[in-house]
Amino acid sequence: MKTRLVALALAATCSLPAFARDTVLHIPLADVLAMPEAQGKLDPAVKFYLAGQATPKVEKRFSTDVSNPKTNGVGKSDEFGCKWAALSALINLQNSAKREGANAVIDIVSYYKKNEYKSATDFECHAGAIIIGVALRGTCAKVAE
Numbered sequence: 001m002k003t004r005l006v007a008l009a010l011a012a013t014c015s016l017p018a019f020a021r022d023t024v025l026h027i028p029l030a031d032v033l034a035m036p037e038a039q040g041k042l043d044p045a046v047k048f049y050l051a052g053q054a055t056p057k058v059e060k061r062f063s064t065d066v067s068n069p070k071t072n073g074v075g076k077s078d079e080f081g082c083k084w085a086a087l088s089a090l091i092n093l094q095n096s097a098k099r100e101g102a103n104a105v106i107d108i109v110s111y112y113k114k115n116e117y118k119s120a121t122d123f124e125c126h127a128g129a130i131i132i133g134v135a136l137r138g139t140c141a142k143v144a145e
Contacts, residue, residue: 021129025082026122029108032086041087046094047104047143052120055106055143062100062140066111067092073132081132082125089136102140111137 029050032038049055069088073081093105110117110124112135117124125134 021127023078023127025078025125025127026117026119027079027082027086027125028121029086029123030121032083032090032123035083035087037084038087038090041091043094043098045103046097048090048093048108048138049104049106050120050123051107051109051118055104057144058106058141059144060102060142061106062102062142063096064137064139065093065096066135066137067096068111068133068135070131070133073127073130076132078125078127078132081127082134085125085132085134086123086136089134093136093138093140097140100140102142103145104141104143105138106141106143108136108138111135 029048033042033048067089069085069092071081071085071088076084093108097103097105108123112124112126112133123134123136125132
């Protein structure tokens, strides 16, 4: 009986990785900024610029910050969950910019598990079986208006 329980426990443990999922998506940041949910949550006075994207003249750089929010993916499409997590990351970066007296977050890159993904248009998102996550790193800055 004990041998059977050990075998069953071992089989269950070995099968866990089969349930793991890490789907990588690249989604345009513009899609997040255009979400109805972003209206009222993102202050139009703070602009967001991905690394490689043209920016107005940078007058002053402040600190660099990382935001790594997760969302529950149950009942959401991967794409919507990714956009939702990215919106949370942008809100966090916006709050950092406001604390610094900045009007922009520049040089934004995806920074999931400290692996940098750089694109002038897209961010990277990782969707698992249950959790969806986005990590963004950006520099708070004062840019010319």
